[in-house]
Amino acid sequence: MxxxxxxxxxxxxxxxxxxxxxxxxxxxxxxxxxxxxxxxxxxxxxxxxxxxxDPCRGRYIHVCKLPPRFNTDMTRDACRGDGRWPAGACESIDNAGLGPPLADPADGVLTGEDGWYGTRQLALDIIFHNRMKQYECLTNHT
Known part of the structure; x- marks a missing residue:
């Protein structure tokens, strides 16, 4: 058992x-x-x-290269004075589109390095284009 x-x-x-x-x-x-x-x-x-x-990771911008007739030719023609542009158009696009600095003889608040400029309302595309050409994270890749 x-x-x-x-x-x-x-x-x-x-x-x-x-x-x-x-x-x-x-x-x-x-x-x-x-x-x-x-x-x-x-x-x-x-x-x-x-x-x-890569400090520009996620911040790259591609700016398309347009034909000169859309950018440089327009600004050059504004200074010709051939009647197609209003009077004073050349001065308004000087200084990368910002226009001439405002004169303030009284107290100098509006003048100086960080002063105000006589910018026209139609110059925004020139201002933006010049700023984008100086952007640190531009790329050639689309």
């Missing part, structure tokens, strides 16, 4: 063997966790410092 094992007794393996197997499982999962952490930190640092290489 077969003897029955006592309840709670290990079946086939000793307690020491069971504890060793648990330690190996914990050590294996800990190694995988450390590897995942190192991998995550590596990707984070790569992503973070690759963005610092």
């Amino acid at each position: 077969r003897q029955l094992a006592k309840p709670g007794a290990p079946k086939g393996r000793s307690r020491r063997a069971v504890a060793g197997a648990k330690e190996k499982a914990v050590a294996g999962s800990f190694r995988r966790l450390c590897f995942a952490a190192v991998l995550a930190v590596t990707f984070f640092l790569y992503y973070r410092f690759s963005q610092l290489d």
Whole structure:
């Protein structure tokens, strides 16, 4: 007749063997966790410092090169005085479209380096075009 094992007794393996197997499982999962952490930190640092290489990332602008008849010829023709442009048009597009500085002989508030200019309402395209030509993140790629 077969003897029955006592309840709670290990079946086939000793307690020491069971504890060793648990330690190996914990050590294996800990190694995988450390590897995942190192991998995550590596990707984070790569992503973070690759963005610092390009200060214009996400800010690039492409300005199309139009034929001269739409930009430079128009400003040149305004100064000809052939009657197609109103009087004073040449002065209004001077200074990159801002016009001549305003004269303020009384107290000098409107004059100076950061003063006000006699800008015409139709010179906005010249002002914007000149500002965009000076933009630091221009690109040739469309």
